[in-house]
Amino acid sequence: MKPIPLMIWKEFKHIRSDSFTIKLMVFPVILQVLIMGYALTNEVKNTTIAVMDLSKTPQSRSLIESISHNYLFNYRKEAGSFQEIRSRLDQGDIRMAMIIPQDFTTKLLHRNGADIQVLVDGQDANSSGVASGYINAIISRWQTAFLKKEMEKKGMTLQTLIPLQVDPLILFNPLLKSTWFMVPALVVLLITIVTSLLSGLSIVKEKEAGTLEQLMVTPLKPVHVIFGKTIPYFLVGFIELCFFLLFAILWFKIPFRGNLLTFFLFGVIYMLSSLGIGILTSTIAKTPQQVLLLIWFILMCFILLSGFFIPVENMPLWVQKVTIVNPVRWFMFAVREIFLKGSGIGFLWKEAIYMTITGIIVFGASILFFHRRAG
């Protein structure tokens, strides 16, 4: 037999003999797809809010109702004092508070309008910003309705005041569902974790067991060992990729608008990098503990800097430049574009090139390092 198929055959035997690892490759992954598919939501919902109404007029009541009836807010018991509001914010019972002043109704039709105070727990800049946006939108809607009524009393129509008719239209994900954005990303995350961990362990395992020396005295070249070790995990990864794709489409009902061939092409190119990262770590590290720490570190960096939940465009320019070497970023972007926009290779060739280069460098480096060790 040729050396590479021989190594592959050997590695498969290893995998088969360790039934616990096989179980670990399958069950936690399924569980994670299920749970995370529902958990990954960057929507801001059920924001807790309390109101202190000092005005107690029909107008203030109707404004409060428009908030308490809104599904985006979780309306809590009305507050009686400033102290109460502050302590409830401190305890985390509410994340927002609105204070309607005594002169609210009388000032509504004044030149300068009525003042409303909104207190926001601003720890998380994102969710507090979004929630404030919701509140402002609700208040402005209420205001328009109020104005319309007042103008009708005077026999005018509201339109004369508004010079613009804005018609928003949302494309690709018209209902703004989080799952549509996050489940494709989840496919990327899980394939990254599985492939890099498995290949990461493959070589260091033999180091600890002392069998790596035995491999070295055989006529096998480093290239043979590296490829023989990765190809089985490449197959495992490919099967899981198909599985994740089916799961996303059939279970989570994510529209797949792109081309299957493009998707798998990207998958194959990507696994070159993700397996390569594992193999490289495995050749550098001395113990499994080091592999685990290193892979955890690399994955954390790659995942958090991939645009998975924080758009890369938000990050400072130097961080954006650093992420060019991050294959997770390109694969994440490509998979989402393929899923939701149906983009083809014509729009995504740049991402493919970046990923290929990273893959080749990582693989080349692991063969080189292995050489040095072996030599």
Add this chain to the structure above:
Amino acid sequence: MYKRISAIVIKEFHHISRDWQTLIIVLIMPVIMMFLYGYALTMDLRDVPVIIVDPSPSTESQKLSSSINATELFAVTGSIRSADNPVELFKRYHAKAIIRLSPDFAADLRNGGSGAPVQVLIDGSDPNIGTILKNTMEPLLMDIVMNILDMQPPIVINVQSHILYNPQQKSALYFVPGLMAVILLMISAILTSLALTREKELGTLEQLLVSPLVPGEIIIGKLIPYMFLSALDGALILIVGKMAFGIEVAGDMISLATTSFVYIFTSLAMGLLISTIAATQQQAMMMVLPATMLPTIILSGFIFPLTSLPVFLQVISSVIPATYYLKIIRGIVLKGVGISVLWQPAVILLAMGLFLVTVSIKKFKVKI
């Protein structure tokens, strides 16, 4: 008993100090991560690319375009005469929004009537950005147009927002304490999960077992050195957070230190349980990474607000230690509240840790 435990502690410290590479990884990694994430994890949207489709450019439409560009949120990356297929524009230029003006925009604007029609196309693939764009676009356009036409918008209500706890809305202030929760848990769990399995694989566990040590002593002796190491990491994170990001602890340090020790204890106990279950280091690794990394990042409230989760996931998140520690550390660091408000999550953490250690000792005994 103390003597025997301290013997194990000393033995474990020798293991740690001999493996200096791991030690360096453990101490340097969190610092690098803090730097990178402290800068990178920012949710503030800036310069969202917008394309304007303007069939007949006029002074008004030009003013509109430059006013949009002048906002911090948007950057006009292109202005074109016609768009037959806007979907293509989204794919090619990675624009997040396209504003389509009518051919008679300037005239419609002045004529009044039903107002000049403007279509705003939004890329909704990222629902978060999509929502923000949807909420801000209309009032923004209205404001700009009112300005161009020198009109006074009617004022009925002024909303005065006060932002508490993080008034400058710095993302780092929110994420750095969160990172402490993630890093402490991962380091602690990884370190201990391999501590026992390594001895199993090397066959030295049997030697420990035939010694006069009882299982409880072995396990406690194994925990103490790692507790020390993790606490060192925690202190390092706080120092870097203060020096690089100017994060001052608003609350008192004693509450922070005690609760952090409780959290480290619970995290170590998680790793310990895994190491009593797993037979090999590979198995321990396959368990510890998936069991700790994604749940801690995703289900704890580290990034995604817990209130947005479906109910059954909120139940799951209530058994994740990081959920409680995040409440504690954000409470102390950002809100400046003390143990009197936060005793509940602290007690739950402690109970979790004690439960996990008891189960580990039981499991360990069964093996013998």
